[in-house]
Amino acid sequence: MVLARAFDTKALNLQKQGRSGAFTSCKGQEGCQIPAVANLKETDWLVPSFRENAALIARRMPLVNLFLYWGGDERGSHPREDRYKQNNLPIAIPVGTHLLHAVGISMSAKIKKESSVAMTFFGDGATSEGDFSEALNFAGVFKTPTVFVCQNNQWAISLPVSKQTASSSIAQKAIAFGFEGIQVDGNDVFAVYHATKYAVEKARSKEGNGGPTLIECVTYRMGDHSTADMASVYRPIGEAQCMEQFDPILRLEKYMKKKKMITDAEINSVEEQSKQQVEKAVEAYENIEPAPLEDIFNYTYAELTEPLKEQRDYLLALYVGEERKKNPIIEKIEGGFP
Amino acid sequence: MATPVLTMVDAIRQAMEQEMQRDKNVVIIGEDVGYDGGVFRATKGLIEKFGKERVMDSPLAESGIIGTSIGMAVAGLRPIAEIQFSGFIYPAFEQIISHATRMRTRTRGKFSCPMVIRAPAAGRVHAFEHHSESMEAIYAHIQGLKVVIPSTPHDAKGLLISAIRDPDPVLFLEPIKLYHGAKGEVPEQPYTILIGKANIVKKGNDLTLISWGVMMPICRDATEQAKSLGIDIELIDLRTISPLDSQTLVESAKKTGRVVVVHEGPKNCGVGAEISAQITEKALLSLKAPIKRVTGFDVIYPLYKLENYYGPQLPQIMKAIEEVMHF
Numbered sequence: 001m002v003l004a005r006a007f008d009t010k011a012l013n014l015q016k017q018g019r020s021g022a023f024t025s026c027k028g029q030e031g032c033q034i035p036a037v038a039n040l041k042e043t044d045w046l047v048p049s050f051r052e053n054a055a056l057i058a059r060r061m062p063l064v065n066l067f068l069y070w071g072g073d074e075r076g077s078h079p080r081e082d083r084y085k086q087n088n089l090p091i092a093i094p095v096g097t098h099l100l101h102a103v104g105i106s107m108s109a110k111i112k113k114e115s116s117v118a119m120t121f122f123g124d125g126a127t128s129e130g131d132f133s134e135a136l137n138f139a140g141v142f143k144t145p146t147v148f149v150c151q152n153n154q155w156a157i158s159l160p161v162s163k164q165t166a167s168s169s170i171a172q173k174a175i176a177f178g179f180e181g182i183q184v185d186g187n188d189v190f191a192v193y194h195a196t197k198y199a200v201e202k203a204r205s206k207e208g209n210g211g212p213t214l215i216e217c218v219t220y221r222m223g224d225h226s227t228a229d230m231a232s233v234y235r236p237i238g239e240a241q242c243m244e245q246f247d248p249i250l251r252l253e254k255y256m257k258k259k260k261m262i263t264d265a266e267i268n269s270v271e272e273q274s275k276q277q278v279e280k281a282v283e284a285y286e287n288i289e290p291a292p293l294e295d296i297f298n299y300t301y302a303e304l305t306e307p308l309k310e311q312r313d314y315l316l317a318l319y320v321g322e323e324r325k326k327n328p329i330i331e332k333i334e335g336g337f338p
Numbered sequence: 339m340a341t342p343v344l345t346m347v348d349a350i351r352q353a354m355e356q357e358m359q360r361d362k363n364v365v366i367i368g369e370d371v372g373y374d375g376g377v378f379r380a381t382k383g384l385i386e387k388f389g390k391e392r393v394m395d396s397p398l399a400e401s402g403i404i405g406t407s408i409g410m411a412v413a414g415l416r417p418i419a420e421i422q423f424s425g426f427i428y429p430a431f432e433q434i435i436s437h438a439t440r441m442r443t444r445t446r447g448k449f450s451c452p453m454v455i456r457a458p459a460a461g462r463v464h465a466f467e468h469h470s471e472s473m474e475a476i477y478a479h480i481q482g483l484k485v486v487i488p489s490t491p492h493d494a495k496g497l498l499i500s501a502i503r504d505p506d507p508v509l510f511l512e513p514i515k516l517y518h519g520a521k522g523e524v525p526e527q528p529y530t531i532l533i534g535k536a537n538i539v540k541k542g543n544d545l546t547l548i549s550w551g552v553m554m555p556i557c558r559d560a561t562e563q564a565k566s567l568g569i570d571i572e573l574i575d576l577r578t579i580s581p582l583d584s585q586t587l588v589e590s591a592k593k594t595g596r597v598v599v600v601h602e603g604p605k606n607c608g609v610g611a612e613i614s615a616q617i618t619e620k621a622l623l624s625l626k627a628p629i630k631r632v633t634g635f636d637v638i639y640p641l642y643k644l645e646n647y648y649g650p651q652l653p654q655i656m657k658a659i660e661e662v663m664h665f
Contacts, residue, residue: 303505
């Protein structure tokens with residue numbers, strides 16, 4: 001959690017300094033993500049949206065990959081296969097669309113009689129999308145081993161959850177689709193761990209009939225929606241500051257200190273180590289050779305089609321010799337994405 | 339032994355059945371595809387043969403069908419997703435354009451979506467609203483997707499088998515009118531037809547006539563009629579809309595110098611426009627006349643009393659051929 005926070009802080013700074021692109025912070029939601037994925041095996045599936053950096057870090061995604069991705073380099077989106085075996089789908093940008101992929105992956109597991117589980121993360125805003133309903137409906141009908149983790153962080157950009165749904169909880173929506181919904185304090189790592197453990201074990205068990213679970217983690221988006229957003233425009237004054245006392249890292253630290261499980265010196269040391277790890281990843285990110293320009297063609301299809309070969313050759317002919325190596329590094333642009 | 343004669347829908351069913359026998363990862367999902375056998379009976383008998391785990395009757399939700407198919411494909415299955423009519427595909431459009439076609443790029447090849455989306459398409463069948471459109475051009479614009487339209491039972495079987503075995507997502511649009519309207523010899527053994535390659539149906543020297551799908555039978559008639567007028571037509575069935583086999587088209591245009599493109603879908607930004615641009619870019623100096631398009635109009639597909647005025651008919655095609663010949 002501390003490492004995820006250190007990454008988050010650094011990524012925001014890099015964006016402010018123009019050293020990286022737009023970024024979506026997950027500050028305050030580490031307590032939902034990390035205990036949840038702790039229940040997954042390597043071969044289980046994580047189907048994340050764009051606010052799941054903490055979950056990805058917990059799934060041992062190299063930090064340099066995350067910096068690359070948010071820094072506009074597609075090579076970050078998936079580590080090279082030989083050193084990374086976790087089944088993570090790339091983060092979904094269109095809200096709510098990826099829940100169906102988690103269901104499809106679970107359908108495949110059922111058909112192939114594999115015991116793998118798919119866990120997908122999304123926010124309160126995503127529950128308004130049609131694909132949320134379709135996904136939960138398919139999961140209910142096909143009784144798939146899927147764990148839906150909704151991080152109800154109270155805000156979908158500028159809209160509070162009260163304007164997102166008239167339901168008194170998100171967890172209760174599961175009932176309409178014929179399976180269990182559980183609401184937990186998303187800033188309590190023990191509650192999240194317990195609920196997700198139950199859901200993952202249920203999904204994996206044949207005797208328990210398997211099947212899906214919707215877990216609503218009630219949490220708070222401590223930061224802006226993204227670096228292009230300014231939450232102070234629409235959030236009540238003082239709300240975010242007031243919520244800082246519920247920061248999941250702070251709460252866990254307090255608990256561990258009270259139980260004499262950790263000292264201040266140890267906390268400092270973890271923070272220091274995390275910062276160093278992050279700095280090392282930034283260095284690797286900033287010193288990587290640019291991707292070759294023909295890279296934009298290479299993964300469109302398994303094999304380059306004739307029209308694409310023609311277009312690739314056209315591009316290559318435009319940049320010859322040294323020009324090709326120069327691969328335009330994007331300077332600070334006028335009118336760019338904020 | 340004589341080669342069996344099948345309708346197109348029988349050929350499509352045979353292709354799926356043989357592929358499901360060959361590869362246990364091939365599964366079918368769609369509305370009413372199970373015990374009903376599909377509204378056009380394309381999947382008739384398959385649930386009895388392969389069970390309900392591999393022939394899945396889905397809830398009535400197109401985005402759900404394509405979205406879960408993406409998940410299944412990523413996890414190693416080879417789903418064939420049936421959309422009951424291509425006019426109902428639009429709720430799933432986002433899944434196609436934002437996910438299925440991008441998975442390979444977004445994971446640098448670690449994950450991909452080898453899946454086929456089958457959907458009945460095109461008009462001339464006196465159907466309800468939303469059941470008659472030829473909207474292939476929309477899909478040809480999507481990077482990472484392949485778009486295939488057969489016009490004969492033989493091609494339907496070979497192309498569908500290729501589509502199922504293809505490592506990338508393929509949209510397979512089946513002309514409703516030809517499901518039972520097209521009959522022909524279909525070898526019993528499984529075979530493939532290359533996706534991305536146009537078929538020269540008849541060689542000729544005077545004019546290149548390019549079409550696909552539901553318009554092919556009419557273009558064959560036009561080819562015959564032109565012959566009686568002394569015009570030797572080279573007839574090309576595009577078969578794959580994307581990726582476009584511009585090489586075959588350009589070579590033919592260079593030979594004949596005259597080109598007519600016929601499609602049922604609307605003219606504006608239609609596939610005919612791309613074909614015309616490709617030939618103009620690569621064979622301008624061989625052309626003896628402007629390329630002519632005979633297409634559907636840029637209007638909402640009419641209810642069936644006026645349906646015959648919408649898409650190209652034989653006299654329009656003949657007129658275009660004569661205009662291009664006598665330019």
